[in-house]
Amino acid sequence: MKPIRYLAVARHLALAGLVACIATPAAAATGKLVLTGGVSSIDGAAGGGLTPWAVIGTNATDGEIGGTAHVTRVSTQDYALTSYGAALGYHNKFEISIARQNFDASPAIALNGIAPFGVKRGENIEMDVLGVKYRIFGEAVLDSLNLIPQVAVGIEHKQVQPNSLKSVLRFLDASTSSTDFYVSATKLLLEHSLLLNGTLRITKANQNGLLGFGAGAQGKDKYTGQPEFSVAYLLHRTLAIGAEYRFKPNNLEILGRRAGLGSALREDDWSDVFVAWAPSKHFSLTGAYVDLGGIVPGITRKRDQTGWYLSAQYAF
């Protein structure tokens, strides 16, 4: 059984859609202001780097259809993540996105020392994310004299392919697929050149889903609400700096404690400071310094994972 399959089909359909978009003249004249569609988050939805916003991605504004494609690389002391994907924005109302993540989980080989998990050397975890976002009300950018934010709701359906770490997820009793639900509110306080976003995510994900969803411990297999915040300051219409903070669940630590591993499986909040630059309407680059806290700290000499995030987005 390959749960990844139908997402692969969805991805092909979406890519076909994007190609169709480029081919239609309507997409050639998409007219959103630079950077106001956000950048591509690691999960594919438009927003900041680590969290979705209420903005509808792409350059498409009312009455238009647009697309984006992104590739992102995050690299920390012990791990690395590559994410690539695409998004389609429809009439500044509706967004559909897809992303594939490839997580280099090499340190997981150490888990074989705890139990015969059979984790392979240099193992990768793959995850597919299918996202849908719908703007309910509000105009984040142009309604600059009121404080009513743009509000959107969304889902991110995630399927993880743990490869030889399957036995570990089974041990944790974490499932390999789940859906996050979120509501986001974004407001550009143009008077202050400041963009604020708050997102509430309802999730079961462990490390965003890379370590599965939920855990086999009392109360740790339930959805919990996790707030995520972003703030950005516009230095220029093509340049923004900002920071993000994303609260996360901590479903696995208790299992580690029970197994006598202390805080080996602890999960921490994520944060970053970023610079986003759009040298043209069609291209943006985002660089960030991320602090992902501990990611299975028991196999990484307990150290926090900090490092660099680099993302490129092309919009058509």
Added chain:
Amino acid sequence: MLRHISRTIFATLLALSVLGHPAGAIAASDLTLYRALGERPGLTALMDKFLDGLLADKRTEPFFGKSDHAHVKLMLVDLICDVIGGPCEYAGEDMTTSHEKHAITAADFNALVEVLQVAMDQQGIPVADQNRLLARLAPMHRAIITRR
């Protein structure tokens, strides 16, 4: 460490944005933006560049090509001067009346904003002041965008 820094940044920025003057009409006595934009001569120079830009941009030229340039420029100076609290009174047509016949879309509107941003760059207006002006004008999209 970074977590503490970003927490502090958030708290500060949030506090600033809440405490900072709430969005609303600029008090008549607040001439800071008017002065920052170079008062009436500055606005006139800016509108010269702006109209040149509108006529040079193929997205906006179709709208402005046939308009009475001197009149539109004068009206724009009056209107902007007025909405940023300057000593002027705009006496032109209201935004609905002057724009409804042009069937303007959101993309057209954003194209015009972009041309204005470029003109402001050329005029050497700091980005924070550019955004304060745009914040005054952007809400007019409700009256101006009539084709959705």
